[in-house]
Amino acid sequence: MRYIEQFLFVVVLGVAIYFFTQKIKQIRRNIFLGKAESINDQKSLRWKIMAKVALGQSKMVVRPVAGFFHILIYVGFILINIEVLEIIIDGVVGTHRSLAFLGSIYNIAIGFFEILAVLVLIACVVFLARRFIIKIPRFHSPEMKGWATQDATYILVIEMVLMAALLQMNAVDQLLQEKGADHYIAAGSFPISHYLTGLFTGYNTASLVILERTFWWFHILGILFFLNYVPYSKHLHIFLAFPNTWYSRLKPAGEFTNMPEITNEVNLMLDPSKADPNMPPPEKFGVNDITDLSWKNILDAYSCTECGRCTSSCPANLTGKKLSPRKIMMDTRDRAETLGKAKDENGLDYHDGKSLHDLISQEELLACTTCNACVEACPININPVEIIFGMRQYQTLEKSAMPSEWAMMNNNIENNQAPWQFSPSDRANWTNEV
Amino acid sequence: MDERSIIAQAIMSKKIHVPTVAELLAQGEKPDILFWVGCAGSFDERAQKVTKAFVKILHHVGLKYAILGTEETCTGDPAKRAGNEFLFQMQAMANIATLNAYEITKIVTTCPHCFNTIKNEYPSLGGSYDVIHHTQLLQNLIDEGRLTFGKDPFNGRKITYHDSCYLGRANGVYDAPRKILEALDAELIEMKRCRKNGLCCGAGGAQMFKDAEQGKKEINIERSEEAISTGAQIISANCPFCTTMIRDGVKHAQKENEVEVLDLAELVAKAKDL
Numbered sequence: 001m002r003y004i005e006q007f008l009f010v011v012v013l014g015v016a017i018y019f020f021t022q023k024i025k026q027i028r029r030n031i032f033l034g035k036a037e038s039i040n041d042q043k044s045l046r047w048k049i050m051a052k053v054a055l056g057q058s059k060m061v062v063r064p065v066a067g068f069f070h071i072l073i074y075v076g077f078i079l080i081n082i083e084v085l086e087i088i089i090d091g092v093v094g095t096h097r098s099l100a101f102l103g104s105i106y107n108i109a110i111g112f113f114e115i116l117a118v119l120v121l122i123a124c125v126v127f128l129a130r131r132f133i134i135k136i137p138r139f140h141s142p143e144m145k146g147w148a149t150q151d152a153t154y155i156l157v158i159e160m161v162l163m164a165a166l167l168q169m170n171a172v173d174q175l176l177q178e179k180g181a182d183h184y185i186a187a188g189s190f191p192i193s194h195y196l197t198g199l200f201t202g203y204n205t206a207s208l209v210i211l212e213r214t215f216w217w218f219h220i221l222g223i224l225f226f227l228n229y230v231p232y233s234k235h236l237h238i239f240l241a242f243p244n245t246w247y248s249r250l251k252p253a254g255e256f257t258n259m260p261e262i263t264n265e266v267n268l269m270l271d272p273s274k275a276d277p278n279m280p281p282p283e284k285f286g287v288n289d290i291t292d293l294s295w296k297n298i299l300d301a302y303s304c305t306e307c308g309r310c311t312s313s314c315p316a317n318l319t320g321k322k323l324s325p326r327k328i329m330m331d332t333r334d335r336a337e338t339l340g341k342a343k344d345e346n347g348l349d350y351h352d353g354k355s356l357h358d359l360i361s362q363e364e365l366l367a368c369t370t371c372n373a374c375v376e377a378c379p380i381n382i383n384p385v386e387i388i389f390g391m392r393q394y395q396t397l398e399k400s401a402m403p404s405e406w407a408m409m410n411n412n413i414e415n416n417q418a419p420w421q422f423s424p425s426d427r428a429n430w431t432n433e434v
Numbered sequence: 435m436d437e438r439s440i441i442a443q444a445i446m447s448k449k450i451h452v453p454t455v456a457e458l459l460a461q462g463e464k465p466d467i468l469f470w471v472g473c474a475g476s477f478d479e480r481a482q483k484v485t486k487a488f489v490k491i492l493h494h495v496g497l498k499y500a501i502l503g504t505e506e507t508c509t510g511d512p513a514k515r516a517g518n519e520f521l522f523q524m525q526a527m528a529n530i531a532t533l534n535a536y537e538i539t540k541i542v543t544t545c546p547h548c549f550n551t552i553k554n555e556y557p558s559l560g561g562s563y564d565v566i567h568h569t570q571l572l573q574n575l576i577d578e579g580r581l582t583f584g585k586d587p588f589n590g591r592k593i594t595y596h597d598s599c600y601l602g603r604a605n606g607v608y609d610a611p612r613k614i615l616e617a618l619d620a621e622l623i624e625m626k627r628c629r630k631n632g633l634c635c636g637a638g639g640a641q642m643f644k645d646a647e648q649g650k651k652e653i654n655i656e657r658s659e660e661a662i663s664t665g666a667q668i669i670s671a672n673c674p675f676c677t678t679m680i681r682d683g684v685k686h687a688q689k690e691n692e693v694e695v696l697d698l699a700e701l702v703a704k705a706k707d708l
Binding site for chain 2: 428
């Protein structure tokens with residue numbers, strides 16, 4: 001029986017890891033549908049930012065309530081996963097509590113994990129309450145309807161179920177340990193599940209073994225299911241927050257990259273000696289589809305957990321405009337998934353003829369003040385402004401689609417060297433009045 | 435000499451001559467620092483007051499500065515933010531050619547948009563200068579003891595400060611403006627959304643030059659209400675566009691008789707009675 005269980009475990013584990021890695025490979029491919037861009041300067045600073053922002057959660061705690069409960073789940077998740085290592089060893093080798101040889105350290109750890117499990121449970125309840133009872137507005141923006149909210153709810157519920165299974169498993173385990181059941185060595189401490197043993201006192205040893213096995217399997221199957229759910233979900237941030245902060249933009253937030261292909265065109269006009277005559281004329285200006293974005297923009301999109309701090313600090317959104325930086329990130333990810341799938345079905349060179357502009361309207365793009373509040377608010381340094389700006393460039397340069405006031409402004413700059421219609425010769429008139 | 439001509443002479447003698455770089459060059463000289471006035475500072479009536487206040491301060495401390503005069507043109511910032519990279523680079527290259535021809539090394543500007551563009555976006559196009567915002571220059575002058583103030587020049591009037599996006603979040607300058615207010619012995623009341631969390635006035639990203647998209651409120655009204663709610667009698671700012679936007683917001687709230695919107699250069703000039 002035990003061998004069958006071991007065999008089953010290895011098969012399930014293998015299948016889960018296989019599907020997980022396949023999906024991760026696909027996401028990696030989708031991210032690199034974006035343009036190549038080398039980001040590997042100032043490595044020590046990048047490690048520091050990752051340590052501070054992702055590992056240290058420095059931007060999460062800017063909002064203290066959410067920050068505090070998020071740290072509970074985060075610490076709980078990372079530490080309790082040490083126990084998953086033991087579960088995997090036990091599952092493969094057929095042992096029980098294989099790390100118990102660590103003695104008192106093991107006992108303290110198991111007890112600590114139980115306390116964490118309860119804290120995670122509490123945090124999940126608080127998060128559900130924030131969404132559905134307190135109804136914090138940023139969780140109820142238009143882009144949160146449907147899957148986005150379902151996804152968030154599933155994650156919280158799955159986490160709660162996993163924690164509950166862990167505690168119940170321990171409760172039954174300690175009953176078996178007390179009974180001196182074969183295979184169930186005395187190990188661990190159970191400061192929380194100790195109070196749950198009353199639920200299972202009526203059962204004999206054989207039933208308890210079945211219960212323990214059920215909870216054990218439920219817990220690990222739940223974790224493996226979760227592992228495979230995460231890449232389809234906003235929850236991918238638990239992995240991608242780390243690379244995403246490492247690849248953070250380090251230049252000043254106000255610096256918008258100059259397009260080199262345009263520099264060459266301008267040089268050809270103003271000073272041909274500086275221009276590279278062999279550079280082919282650019283095919284396209286600005287961002288039409290995700291393939292025109294940098295791969296970092298798409299990594300940003302896959303890293304986004306849709307918390308909406310960006311949107312709740314966006315001046316345009318706060319005053320009722322359609323623009324929501326979170327929606328920009330969600331649309332970018334959706335588009336990467338759609339195009340990725342289309343390429344899977346029809347080959348890498350295939351393009352479905354659609355674009356990011358089908359998902360993001362000009363009205364949204366035009367409302368951005370480039371104030372960078374969204375970038376500042378993001379707990380993992382995602383940058384929606386770059387995407388908005390690139391798409392705006394496409395609208396202006398490729399489609400000449402812009403408000404008439406902007407067309408006028410551009411005319412003025414071109415003809416009068418100022419955005420208003422003043423004569424350039426009057427520029428210094430103010431000096432006569434000092 | 436009769437009384438009237440004495441007064442006229444006094445007024446004349448107070449008149450400041452603002453030198454251009456070309457003028458200095460003709461005399462075989464170069465400015466230590468170029469004052470980049472910007473389009474708003476040159477043409478906009480409200481922003482001109484800031485320009486004049488700043489020039490008075492420069493004169494008062496005796497800095498050797500000059501302007502480009504009619505050789506200055508738009509940095510291209512609004513064109514770039516509106517997506518017209520082509521026009522931006524045309525403007526940038528023309529300005530860089532002028533600046534480099536005059537061998538300019540140091541630039542001060544009263545506009546955070548000009549500041550950001552010249553400081554961050556000109557270098558890769560061939561224009562590298564030491565660029566500072568006027569609040570940074572004022573802070574330096576205060577630190578060096580070249581600008582000193584009497585006790586409480588604003589008679590205990592409460593002041594709040596609005597961080598412009600392009601000086602604050604875009605370039606991380608939060609302290610220089612506040613140190614000026616400190617030196618002015620003013621009681622600074624911060625808004626809830628300040629420093630890194632400062633709320634935009636609504637003008638950035640070329641919004642100044644078009645109507646806002648449909649919504650339930652104008653951004654400048656949201657920000658002005660926040661500033662007014664601090665109870666401050668003066669809203670200080672560092673950007674010609676913010677000043678315009680917030681002044682409009684204060685008018686909208688019908689508070690223009692109680693609340694003044696002033697650039698930090700204007701506050702300094704007032705405190706020095708310039």
